[in-house]
Amino acid sequence: MELEKKLTSKIQSTFFKKHQEAIYKSLEDKHTTVEVYEDDPLATHMVLNMGPQHPATHGVLRVILELDGEKIIKNKLDIGYLHRGIEKIAENKTYQEFMPYTDRTDYLSPYSNNVALCTAVEKIAKIEVPDRAQYIRMIGCELARISSHLLWLGTMVMDAGAVSFFIWTFREREKLYDIFDNFGGHRFTISHSRIGGVANDFTPETIKMIKEWVTDFKKELVGWNKFLNKNRIFVDRNKDIGTITADEAIDIGLSGPNLRATGIAYDIRKIDPYCKYDEVEFEVPTRLEGDNLARYYCRMEEMTQSLSLIEQCFDKMKKGPIRVDNAKQTYPSKDEVYYSMEGMIHDFMMTDTGICPPEGVECYHAIEAPKGELGYYIQSDGTGHPWRLEIRSPSFANLQGLEYILDGEMIADTVVLIGGLDPVMGDSDK
Amino acid sequence: MNISSAHQKVIDDLKNQYPDDILEVTGYQGDILVRTSVNKIHDICRRLYDEHRFIYLVDIFGTDRFTSEERFEVIYNIVSLRDQLRLFLKVRCEEEDPHVQTVTDIWKAANWQERQTYDMFGVIFDDHPDLRRVYLPEDFEYYPLRKEFPLLGIPGSIELPSTTPDTED
Numbered sequence: 001m002e003l004e005k006k007l008t009s010k011i012q013s014t015f016f017k018k019h020q021e022a023i024y025k026s027l028e029d030k031h032t033t034v035e036v037y038e039d040d041p042l043a044t045h046m047v048l049n050m051g052p053q054h055p056a057t058h059g060v061l062r063v064i065l066e067l068d069g070e071k072i073i074k075n076k077l078d079i080g081y082l083h084r085g086i087e088k089i090a091e092n093k094t095y096q097e098f099m100p101y102t103d104r105t106d107y108l109s110p111y112s113n114n115v116a117l118c119t120a121v122e123k124i125a126k127i128e129v130p131d132r133a134q135y136i137r138m139i140g141c142e143l144a145r146i147s148s149h150l151l152w153l154g155t156m157v158m159d160a161g162a163v164s165f166f167i168w169t170f171r172e173r174e175k176l177y178d179i180f181d182n183f184g185g186h187r188f189t190i191s192h193s194r195i196g197g198v199a200n201d202f203t204p205e206t207i208k209m210i211k212e213w214v215t216d217f218k219k220e221l222v223g224w225n226k227f228l229n230k231n232r233i234f235v236d237r238n239k240d241i242g243t244i245t246a247d248e249a250i251d252i253g254l255s256g257p258n259l260r261a262t263g264i265a266y267d268i269r270k271i272d273p274y275c276k277y278d279e280v281e282f283e284v285p286t287r288l289e290g291d292n293l294a295r296y297y298c299r300m301e302e303m304t305q306s307l308s309l310i311e312q313c314f315d316k317m318k319k320g321p322i323r324v325d326n327a328k329q330t331y332p333s334k335d336e337v338y339y340s341m342e343g344m345i346h347d348f349m350m351t352d353t354g355i356c357p358p359e360g361v362e363c364y365h366a367i368e369a370p371k372g373e374l375g376y377y378i379q380s381d382g383t384g385h386p387w388r389l390e391i392r393s394p395s396f397a398n399l400q401g402l403e404y405i406l407d408g409e410m411i412a413d414t415v416v417l418i419g420g421l422d423p424v425m426g427d428s429d430k
Numbered sequence: 431m432n433i434s435s436a437h438q439k440v441i442d443d444l445k446n447q448y449p450d451d452i453l454e455v456t457g458y459q460g461d462i463l464v465r466t467s468v469n470k471i472h473d474i475c476r477r478l479y480d481e482h483r484f485i486y487l488v489d490i491f492g493t494d495r496f497t498s499e500e501r502f503e504v505i506y507n508i509v510s511l512r513d514q515l516r517l518f519l520k521v522r523c524e525e526e527d528p529h530v531q532t533v534t535d536i537w538k539a540a541n542w543q544e545r546q547t548y549d550m551f552g553v554i555f556d557d558h559p560d561l562r563r564v565y566l567p568e569d570f571e572y573y574p575l576r577k578e579f580p581l582l583g584i585p586g587s588i589e590l591p592s593t594t595p596d597t598e599d
Contacts, residue, residue, distance in 0.1 A: 019567035026560050080565035085574060087550075092581050123459050250486050250511070253539025264511065266486075271514050361458045364507065364518070366488075377505070379493060392489040392507065400542040429565060 027064055027076045044069040050414065052081045058155065058418060059425030061399070067411060075406045077399055082429040090389040094354030095121045096195055096331070098389070103189035105391065106427035108151050111137075111144035111180075112369040114193035119274050120365035120376035121195050125357040127329045132320040133197040134275040135313045139210065140192060141275075141367070142306040142313075146217075147176045148370035148422075149299050156296070156419035157228070160237045172220065175213055182206050195355055196330025197323030211314065214307050221303060228296075238293040242405045242417045245290055254401040255394045256372025257298040258421055262290035268368040280312045292420040299422075329355060354384030371395050371422060395428035431457040436515050440482050447477060463505075463518040471521050472531040475506070479536050484508040484517060487533075490543035492551035496577045501525040502553055506533070523553060532558040550575035 013020035027047070044067075051062040060081035066074045086105060090098045095117070102117045103110040115137050122129060154169035177187040183206040184192035184199065192199050202210075228234050244254070246262040259266055267284040269277040285301035287294035324330045327346035336343030359382030366375030372394030381387040398421050405417060433441070433455075441464060445452050451474065454465040466474050478484040489507040500522035509516050523530060532555040534540045544555045545564040552573040555561060562568065572579055583590045 016567040016569050018569045019563075022562055022568040026562060080563075080567075083565040088575055088579075088581060126459070251538045253487055253537065253543075255488075266511060272516075362463070363459045363461045364516075373488065375489070375507075377489075377491070377507070388493045390489075390491045390493075390505075392491075396542065396546075397488075397539065400539060404538070 023064065023076060023078055027066060027074060048411070052078070058423060060429075061418070061423065061425055063406070063414065063418075065406070065411065065414070070411050072406055072409050072411060072414070075403060077403045079396075079399060079425065080429055082425045084430070086430045087389055087391060090386055092385065094351075094384045095386065096350070096354060098386075099193070099195075100189065100191050103191055104426060105393065105430065106148075106369060106371060106374070106395065106424050107189070108424055109144035109148040109370045110189050111140040111192065112148075112367065112374065114191060115141055115275070116365070116367045116369065116374045116376055118193045118195050119367060120363075120378055121355065121357075123365045124361060124363045124378050124380055125195075125329065125355050127196050127324055127326075127355075129197055129324065130321045131276070132201070132317060133322045135317040136198050136202060136322065137193055138275050138277070138280075139310050139313050140190075140198075142309050143176055143179065143210070145306050145370040146303050147173055149303050150176075152299060152419070152422040153224075156416070156422070157234065159415045159419040160234055162234070168220075168224075172217060179206065179209050179213060182209055194323060194331060196326075197321070201322045207314065210310065214310055218304075218307055221300075221307075225300060235293060237416060238296060238420065239291060241292045241413050242409060242420060243289070243291040244401070244405055248404070249290065249401070252401045252404045253397045254372075255397045256368070256370070257302060258295055258398055258401065259372070260284065260286045261294035261298045263288045268366050268373055272366070274365070274367055276313075276316070279316065280309055282309050282312075292416060295420050295422075356380075356382060356384050358382065366392065369394055371424065371427060372398065391430055393427045393430060395423040395425070396430075399423045399428050432460070433457055433462060434460075436513050437462045437517070440478070440515070440517065443481065444474060444477070448474060461516070461518060463520055465520045465522070468521040468523050468530060471506075471519070472533060472536075474519065475508075475533045475536050478508065478517070478519075482510055483512045484510045484515075485537075486511055487537035487539045487543070488516075490533075490540055490547055492547040492553055492575070494551060494575065494577045495522075499524070502528050502551055504530055504547060504553060528553045529556055530554070531556050534558055549573070552576070 046067050048065045048067055050065060052060040062078040064076045064078065065072050086101055089101055099114055099117055102113040105113055150169040150173050154166040157165040180190050181187045183202055184190040244262060246264050249259050249262040250264065263286055265284045265286050270284055282305045285298050285305065287297055323333065331350050332343045332346045337347045357380040359380065362379040364375055364377045366373050373392065374394055375392035377390040378386050379388040402418065402421050406414065409417065441455055448470055451467040451470040452464060453467060456463045486509040488509055491505055493503045493505065495501055495503060502523050504521050506519040521530060530553055532544060534544065542564055544558055545562060547553050548555060548561055549563040549565055550573060
């Protein structure tokens with residue numbers, strides 16, 4: 001008890017005093033039996049505060065670790081430093097107006113978030129989207145998946161000690177940004193998807209750009225696999241670190257590649273296919289080990305699968321409309337708006353009132369985002385604004401798993417584990 | 431309302447076991463939502479976990495109905511990996527002193543999800559091991575996703591800038 005007093009008395013917080021006290025108290029109460037060392041002459045027992053402003057925490061994650069020497073006895077995560085109340089904002093916007101905000105939740109894969117919102121609204125408002133738009137969305141989603149995994153790869157390998165790798169992955173991301181810029185008009189927060197379709201079609205130039213990039217990137221990926229898979233330092237650093245069994249992973253609610261690395265092939269694209277994922281062929285990469293290296297292999301294989309998905313989409317894509325031709329369900333095309341009176345009225349009505357799903361219904365739709373299951377739960381009150389819009393974010397679930405995984409690991413592995421689980425604070429903090 | 435046979439099996443079993451506590455079954459676009467009485471939610475979750483293998487808890491969240499009776503809802507999103515089935519459970523609780531029994535002893539994943547619901551709506555989960563706010567600091571006095579909380583500005587905090595343009599004196 002002596003030591004316990006010493007720990008809490010040391011904390012002289014200057015901001016949100018009650019919050020600080022509560023979180024340290026919670027750390028002390030984490031397990032029912034708190035081991036207290038009566039005399040600790042070497043002072044190996046300490047509390048280490050990591051973040052929220054720490055370069056390896058990928059944003060503003062705060063980790064509070066109780067250490068015995070180099071070993072983590074207990075830990076608590078403190079999140080919410082990037083909380084912007086996006087769900088509250090959604091209740092005060094029309095569905096289409098809210099879309100740019102979704103770009104800023106998981107800011108590493110904005111396209112997936114747009115598609116997640118659009119598919120959820122289309123489900124609740126019963127809108128059928130044309131085939132070509134579905135394929136364009138799929139290509140966008142897979143490009144976003146690769147883009148997100150590239151950032152994960154770069155930062156994770158950098159956390160493990162190889163700095164130059166980060167520059168290589170960012171060179172590829174830069175090319176992806178150029179592709180997004182070419183067809184969506186934005187490099188980063190793209191907002192290209194629309195409720196009822198997409199904003200504009202691919203030009204021949206875009207298609208050429210994407211196809212060329214896919215061919216180039218395939219070769220690049222082979223080289224990276226050669227470089228990392230047998231790299232002694234990288235493998236030793238990641239093998240048997242943060243191991244979690246399939247049962248534990250399900251219980252703690254991990255999602256996405258982190259869950260698949262334990263051997264459970266839970267992928268929304270297979271279980272509950274959206275867009276046209278039931279018409280293309282792909283595999284769900286899984287591993288059995290459940291350690292950090294398994295998560296690495298899963299994501300690397302996912303990138304290869306994404307490349308093949310993009311190629312299949314181009315083969316299957318036929319010419320056709322890219323948006324529903326119904327002014328009650330979606331924005332009219334700009335040609336119509338500029339050259340016809342009705343088009344302009346419809347455009348105005350969409351901006352003012354928006355899409356009105358039936359009154360009193362609620363539904364959930366999830367997509368497989370790069371980080372895991374990204375779902376939107378919408379309750380409608382019959383107006384153009386959602387009554388309640390809930391975002392089930394994969395990073396939130398994965399971070400909860402991190403708190404569980406970190407116990408008993410070594411302090412030096414903390415950053416590698418955070419890198420391996422790939423949380424994005426914008427996504428988890430909403 | 432179309433209920434698939436797999437869903438129907440689960441609902442029939444629940445209705446047999448808890449005839450008075452399954453209050454309503456609704457479905458829209460394939461999502462099945464079962465409303466249960468608030469004091470039996472733990473038992474029902476336990477039965478779904480043990481008998482129907484709903485072992486994966488995806489999400490728990492609250493909603494505010496803004497009605498005088500049974501104002502808050504807590505919705506559970508659970509998945510059975512064996513049957514590839516998704517089910518939603520819903521309970522309603524009163525505005526004054528809302529209490530729901532925790533399900534953290536069934537799914538560990540419920541821990542943060544329940545904290546999030548508490549943080550946003552002030553629904554208290556009984557016997558929760560660590561019921562703190564998850565996003566906002568402990569010092570924060572309000573529950574921001576309740577409908578009466580304003581979109582802009584925290585009551586009693588810094589004054590908002592004037593919305594009318596400055597008039598020149």
